Amino acid sequence: MPLAHPDTQAPMPLPQATYRGGSGIGMSDRDIDNRQHWFEQRLSPLLDRLYGCALRLTRDPDDAEDIVAEAVGKAWSRLGELRDPQCFDGWLLHILNNVFISEWRRRQCRPQRPATAEDPSPDELDSSTFTLFQQLHQPFLLWWGSLEEQFFNSLLHEDIQQAIDALPDPFRVTMVLVEVQGYSYSEAAHLLGIPLGTVRSRLSRARALLQKTLWEQAGDAGVRPDDGGTGRQRP
Amino acid sequence: MSARPLDCEEVIERLFEYLDRELDERQIADIEHHLARCRDCFTRAQFETRLRARVSAAGTVTAPPRLHQRIRQLLDRFNDGEANTHH
Known part of the structure; x- marks a missing residue:
């Protein structure tokens, strides 16, 4: 179940084509255009929030941009899995967090990395x-x-x-x-x-x-x- | 159902859980009952609420133009890919 973010904005209906399974068979050009428009409309006001959260998580502007771009790509390709359009903001932030955590874990597994801070100084x-x-x-x-x-x-x-x-x-x-x-x-x-x-x-x-x-x-x-x-x- | 009287130490111990909305209704009622009567704890709760709001705001940072451009290109690429798939 997608996690709703407290800052979730006013509801905006998701084009029906997406409910039918995202890039499902039989989508017309109009369906695709509507879906793109819907996605971009929701994404645009969220970008500063996504970037800000990514920046606080990574501490690095380049890494933050990479994570946002990857999360947006994943969200677009999985848009058909979004059951409640009102949860779009939280859903996308959730994807972003997962992208970050995967990368973070991968880096933690590197042997040369010094142990961090579960044990505080x-x-x-x-x-x-x-x-x-x-x-x-x-x-x-x-x-x-x-x-x-x-x-x-x-x-x-x-x-x-x-x-x-x-x-x-x-x-x-x-x-x-x-x-x-x-x-x-x-x-x-x-x-x-x-x-x-x-x-x-x-x-x-x-x-x-x-x-x-x-x-x-x-x-x-x-x-x-x-x-x-x-x-x-x-x- | 009357609130269970808490002392200041108990309230301060649970204050962040209260602010994080991690307590159940009964626990919330107990804390709020105390906060309505104890100026010190109320002031502390106000302080932490105010600070928490400022910390939360740190999660919004103006995305650089380069990122906007990158996302635009990404969406165009997806759009092209999808359009090709359906033609």
């Missing part, structure tokens, strides 16, 4: 209980305003992307599936072929590491509880 272990909230939250009002507000005001899209990209592979991939794409824990476990408990622990560690990185970035941007919250401007 000592530094990561130190970070495993870190929370930004504890650093930023002040139970009383300060005359210069709230540190939390300053944090969010100075938090750039780029900061978050860098912090996600800095996560070790298994943590990053799990977090992108759950927190960025909205998969449930059991869906992520199924996709990654890992136990549910591993998804939970990876997520927990990923969040702590991410928040620690964001805290360090916030320090660079001048958001600190001990500087009077003046916060220097970013260049």
